[in-house]
Amino acid sequence: MAKALLTLALGALCLLSSFAYAAAEKKQPAWGELNGEQRQILAPLESDWDQMEPQRKKKWVGIAKRYPKMKNDQQQRVQQQMQAWAKLTPAERRDARERYQKLSKLPPEQKKVVSKKWQEYQQLPEEQKQQLSASAKAAAAPTSTPAPATR
Amino acid sequence: MNEEFSFQNKIKKLLNENLNLESDQVERLRAARERALASQRTAQPAMAMVVSDRITAALGGGPGFTSQVAFTALFLIFGMACIAIWSNNQQASEIEEIDVALLTSDLPIDAYLDKGFDAWLKRSSP
Numbered sequence: 001m002a003k004a005l006l007t008l009a010l011g012a013l014c015l016l017s018s019f020a021y022a023a024a025e026k027k028q029p030a031w032g033e034l035n036g037e038q039r040q041i042l043a044p045l046e047s048d049w050d051q052m053e054p055q056r057k058k059k060w061v062g063i064a065k066r067y068p069k070m071k072n073d074q075q076q077r078v079q080q081q082m083q084a085w086a087k088l089t090p091a092e093r094r095d096a097r098e099r100y101q102k103l104s105k106l107p108p109e110q111k112k113v114v115s116k117k118w119q120e121y122q123q124l125p126e127e128q129k130q131q132l133s134a135s136a137k138a139a140a141a142p143t144s145t146p147a148p149a150t151r
Numbered sequence: 152m153n154e155e156f157s158f159q160n161k162i163k164k165l166l167n168e169n170l171n172l173e174s175d176q177v178e179r180l181r182a183a184r185e186r187a188l189a190s191q192r193t194a195q196p197a198m199a200m201v202v203s204d205r206i207t208a209a210l211g212g213g214p215g216f217t218s219q220v221a222f223t224a225l226f227l228i229f230g231m232a233c234i235a236i237w238s239n240n241q242q243a244s245e246i247e248e249i250d251v252a253l254l255t256s257d258l259p260i261d262a263y264l265d266k267g268f269d270a271w272l273k274r275s276s277p
Contacts, residue, residue: 055243059243062244062247063247063250063251063254074255077254077255077256078251078254078255081254081259082254084260085253085260088260088264092264095263096253096263097249097253100249100252100253100256104252104256114272115257115258117272117275118258118268120275121267121268121271124271129265129267130267131267132266132267132268132270132274133265133266133267133270135270136266136267136269136270137266140266
């Protein structure tokens with residue numbers, strides 16, 4: 001009898017926790033529900049906010065929470081890049097994260113070199129940049145070509 | 152039947168021949184027989200219960216079986232749900248960390264997306 005009650009209680013707990021989790025995941029604030037500070041920080045995302053998936057909203061709310069603790073120059077960078085970042089496709093964001101993680105593992109001197117190289121790259125003629133991009137895509141093609149789909 | 156009975160009597164007679172037991176010996180034998188019978192009576196049901204339990208368990212039944220299985224299954228489901236929720240939260244928090252670091256890094260987002268820059272870096276690195 002006690003075991004049956006315990007089973008019932010556990011089942012109810014299980015169901016309740018699943019519902020609570022699903023509700024929490026689904027219920028992320030609409031733009032109008034954000035507080036004044038959050039709206040100010042996330043202003044570049046205003047036009048996209050209500051179409052965002054709950055998980056992305058949750059992430060941006062998390063970033064807004066960290067924002068006051070950032071240095072001034074970091075806050076500026078976040079503001080400048082926020083909108084462009086939000087407009088990327090999920091695949092582009094994934095690629096950028098992977099690339100960032102790879103570069104962030106470099107020692108500090110090499111990171112400085114990468115920053116310098118970026119400045120140099122910006123100065124290259126557009127034609128050369130396109131050639132470089134085409135060569136990179138051609139090099140990646142054999143590995144990125146999907147195998148014939150079997151499913 | 153009568154033939155069998157007389158045969159049994161003959162054997163009993165032969166076995167009892169020259170068997171002059173003292174009364175205490177008879178008493179001890181009787182007590183031993185009683186003990187043997189008593190232990191046989193208790194052993195049989197115990198054995199039957201073990202066998203019956205094994206059979207019911209093998210067939211997937213028995214008292215308390217359903218609630219035990221349900222309890223274990225629910226416990227497993229609850230555990231798995233907890234692990235999934237934890238892992239999901241962990242993943243979301245990792246992505247948030249990376250995004251914050253990426254958005255505040257010295258390089259702009261384009262630097263992480265531009266394939267041409269990637270090739271330029273590889274080409275110009277010693």
